[in-house]
Amino acid sequence: MLSTVGPDGAATLAENPDRLKAVNAEVESMGVRVLAQWALLGPYDFCTILDAPDEKTMARVALVLGSRGTLKTLTLSAIPIDDYIEAVRRTPAD
Numbered sequence: 001m002l003s004t005v006g007p008d009g010a011a012t013l014a015e016n017p018d019r020l021k022a023v024n025a026e027v028e029s030m031g032v033r034v035l036a037q038w039a040l041l042g043p044y045d046f047c048t049i050l051d052a053p054d055e056k057t058m059a060r061v062a063l064v065l066g067s068r069g070t071l072k073t074l075t076l077s078a079i080p081i082d083d084y085i086e087a088v089r090r091t092p093a094d
Helices: 007-015 019-029 055-066 081-089
Strands: 002-005 033-039 046-051 071-074
Touching: 002 007, 007 019, 019 033, 019 046, 019 055, 055 071
Parallel strands: none
Antiparallel strands: 002 046, 002 071, 033 046
16 A cells, blocks of 8 residues: 555644554554555655455555545555466466
8 A cells, every 4th residue: 555644644643653553553453464664755655565355355444544534545456476477377268
C-alpha cells in the first residue's frame, strides 16, 4: 500500500509520530499483517507491505483508513514470483 497524508494527517504525525504504530495495530486488528513499512521521499509518504487473507479484507482496510480524510491510499495486489511464472507458462488450453 502506498499512502499520502493530507494536512490533517501531517498535523497529527507532527504532534504524535507514534500514531503510525497505532494505525498499524488497527490494521492488524482487521486481520491484515503489517510486514514492513518505510517513510518515502517523493510523491508518496509511506510504503507499507501488508499480508491480507484476500482482496475483500484489504479493500475494507483501505476504506476504513481513507474514510478518515487524513490519508489517501493506493493498494496494489502482488503475486509471488513463482506463482506468476507458473501462471504465464500455462497454455490457453490448460
